[in-house]
Amino acid sequence: MRIFDNALLFNPVSCTWIPASFSVDKGKIKTVGAPGSITGTFVTDLAGARVIPGLIDAHVHIESSLLTPSEFGRLVLKHGVTTVIADPHEIANVAGTDGIDFMISDAQYSPADIFFMVPSCVPATPADVGGAVVSAEDLKRYTENPKVLGLGEMMNVPGVLFGDAEVSAKLSLFARIDGHAPGLTGETLCEYISRGIASDHECTAAEEAQEKLLLGQYIFLREGDAAKNVAALAEIVTPETASRCCFATDDRHVDSIDREGSIDNCIRVAVAAGMPLELALRLATLSAAEYYSLHDRGLLAPGRAADFCILEDGETFAVSRVYKNGLSVIRKAEKTEQDVTFPPFSCRMPDEAGMQLPAGKLKVIETVPGEIITECREMEVSAPGLQKILCVDRYRAEGFGLGLI
Numbered sequence: 135m136r137i138f139d140n141a142l143l144f145n146p147v148s149c150t151w152i153p154a155s156f157s158v159d160k161g162k163i164k165t166v167g168a169p170g171s172i173t174g175t176f177v178t179d180l181a182g183a184r185v186i187p188g189l190i191d192a193h194v195h196i197e198s199s200l201l202t203p204s205e206f207g208r209l210v211l212k213h214g215v216t217t218v219i220a221d222p223h224e225i226a227n228v229a230g231t232d233g234i235d236f237m238i239s240d241a242q243y244s245p246a247d248i249f250f251m252v253p254s255c256v257p258a259t260p261a262d263v264g265g266a267v268v269s270a271e272d273l274k275r276y277t278e279n280p281k282v283l284g285l286g287e288m289m290n291v292p293g294v295l296f297g298d299a300e301v302s303a304k305l306s307l308f309a310r311i312d313g314h315a316p317g318l319t320g321e322t323l324c325e326y327i328s329r330g331i332a333s334d335h336e337c338t339a340a341e342e343a344q345e346k347l348l349l350g351q352y353i354f355l356r357e358g359d360a361a362k363n364v365a366a367l368a369e370i371v372t373p374e375t376a377s378r379c380c381f382a383t384d385d386r387h388v389d390s391i392d393r394e395g396s397i398d399n400c401i402r403v404a405v406a407a408g409m410p411l412e413l414a415l416r417l418a419t420l421s422a423a424e425y426y427s428l429h430d431r432g433l434l435a436p437g438r439a440a441d442f443c444i445l446e447d448g449e450t451f452a453v454s455r456v457y458k459n460g461l462s463v464i465r466k467a468e469k470t471e472q473d474v475t476f477p478p479f480s481c482r483m484p485d486e487a488g489m490q491l492p493a494g495k496l497k498v499i500e501t502v503p504g505e506i507i508t509e510c511r512e513m514e515v516s517a518p519g520l521q522k523i524l525c526v527d528r529y530r531a532e533g534f535g536l537g538l539i
Contacts, residue, residue, distance in 0.1 A: 135159045137177045141185040146420035149412040158440040161459035188216025188441030189397040190422035193382035197224035207244025210396045214453035216441035221286035223253030230266030251286035270303035284310030354382040357400045362504040368407035380422040481528045499539040
């Protein structure tokens, strides 16, 4: 048994800091008490340092980091993230269930715990022609996997609203279903939620998030690379609503994680936007654990995982040391090599004639800074600032699409 004495321990139940001593045995918290109240041979004096439960990323696509799950876990762990909930729909769009199986297999070598929500929409839309199709029948075998917590973000909103048979079959497989319904409101939002879809991470405005929150959904405040919504949504988090809100990174590149962080970055952005640190820590720990019914973490209490972070001194939130299952994190995690699936790759690039656009006004994709949503405009093809954008079929070499952005 190891004892950590003289800690200033954050308790996400009360959102308060409590002077405490705690002990760890076999990777779990054994006892929590007043400073100096627990005796033993192996004692670490934290000298009043702030200690928080390990951080939890409630929703991420690991593939966007360009890392395997095991390497992703190693990287985010040094930022205090000890638990990750991943949706592998990006690799599934390319490699189908072989891709999902690879992600689950490789994740066992991650020093951080990685759980999965299996992808609900492969391909992303019924009109899309990707590298694979994952059906409800394909997903059945994941329902008993302990590393699978439910069904990933349901992007096929029309399929939900109009009772598509395949969508309904997928929804019936899992008790926990993540949502994806940007801009949905009113009666259509009510119908969508009524199908058991319990969360949303696509809100870009506080009004949208507040409506979904009051209708019973959990709101994941997202801070990724393309979509940065934490500051805009920070006002919805209050002592009354914090238990129904979590943080998510969604899509974040390896260089951004290494440079700026993961969920620790979400906390810094939230605090800068006016959210009290204690509420931000609630979102990053116990709220996410409770949403996913991970009752063995999110709080440093007897019987729960001894996953915790020691914070640096100072006003800026920063993780100094990380402990996983009561052990100080080793920077390089041991792993064995895994076979990686390489689906056939075949594309046909356009020639010079294929890159030509007609003169006159054309529809243009207009990006929105800090968002993944876009606008549609009509502009002269010769207007300044426009760039051509090319979408190539990488599976069957059947062609390409050309547009303007």
